[in-house]
Amino acid sequence: MPGKSRNRSVASIRRGRSADLDDLVALETQVFASDRMSRRSLRHFLAARTATVLVAEHAGCIAGCAVILFRPNSSIARLYSIAVAPQSTGRGLGPALLTASEEAAAVRGRKMLRLEVHENNQRAIARYRKAGYRQFGCHAGYYADEGDALRFEKELTAASETG
Ligand SMILES: CC(C)(COP(=O)(O)OP(=O)(O)OC[C@H]1O[C@@H](n2cnc3c(N)ncnc32)[C@H](O)[C@@H]1OP(=O)(O)O)[C@@H](O)C(=O)NCCC(=O)NCCS
Numbered sequence: 721m722p723g724k725s726r727n728r729s730v731a732s733i734r735r736g737r738s739a740d741l742d743d744l745v746a747l748e749t750q751v752f753a754s755d756r757m758s759r760r761s762l763r764h765f766l767a768a769r770t771a772t773v774l775v776a777e778h779a780g781c782i783a784g785c786a787v788i789l790f791r792p793n794s795s796i797a798r799l800y801s802i803a804v805a806p807q808s809t810g811r812g813l814g815p816a817l818l819t820a821s822e823e824a825a826a827v828r829g830r831k832m833l834r835l836e837v838h839e840n841n842q843r844a845i846a847r848y849r850k851a852g853y854r855q856f857g858c859h860a861g862y863y864a865d866e867g868d869a870l871r872f873e874k875e876l877t878a879a880s881e882t883g
Pocket residue numbers: 724725726727728729730751802803804805808809810811812813814815836837838841843844847850
């Protein structure tokens with residue numbers, strides 16, 4: 721059968737750790753031309769209780785990353801960043817990171833996951849819509865190139881909550 725199998729697990733998702741810092745900085749540099757997370761921010765997120773960093777490993781290497789941010793006393797979590805290395809896209813790593821981010825938010829009792837995406841990022845927008853996100857707003861001139869950020873959100877199901 722032609723094409724890539726959807727049934728085979730292509731990635732393992734795990735929590736990021738401080739030893740991943742160099743690889744995560746390299747991934748950011750590879751994926752984003754601007755609006756990158758700095759090394760300092762990544763180091764902070766790896767240690768902070770108000771953040772969860774997830775990494776996707778493919779063929780023994782870090783091939784993707786997601787950062788979810790939490791505020792105390794808020795039922796809304798924020799998917800601050802999601803990235804898959806260019807050579808690893810189209811294999812299901814993005815969808816796997818997205819699902820794992822939703823689960824990470826749900827287990828911390830959050831009811832909603834929100835994110836921003838550049839208005840021209842059609843690939844990511846398509847991925848979010850396919851995963852059940854709906855647009856609810858816009859931040860004009862949010863990005864370094866003055867592009868608008870489209871705001872998306874998804875209600876999280878109670879099924880993945882464990883308390
Ligand atoms: C946006 C991004 C995270 C999406 O990740 P991705 O892994 O490339 O996701 P894609 O939508 O391309 O890949 C999913 C495709 O993989 C294929 N696929 C292969 N095996 C699969 C599997 N086991 N499960 C799911 N999809 C699989 C499918 O064709 C699927 O597309 P479909 O669901 O429409 O059929 C990634 O493209 C990226 O990092 N872009 C640059 C950074 C960026 O823009 N980040 C977002 C900023 S808001």
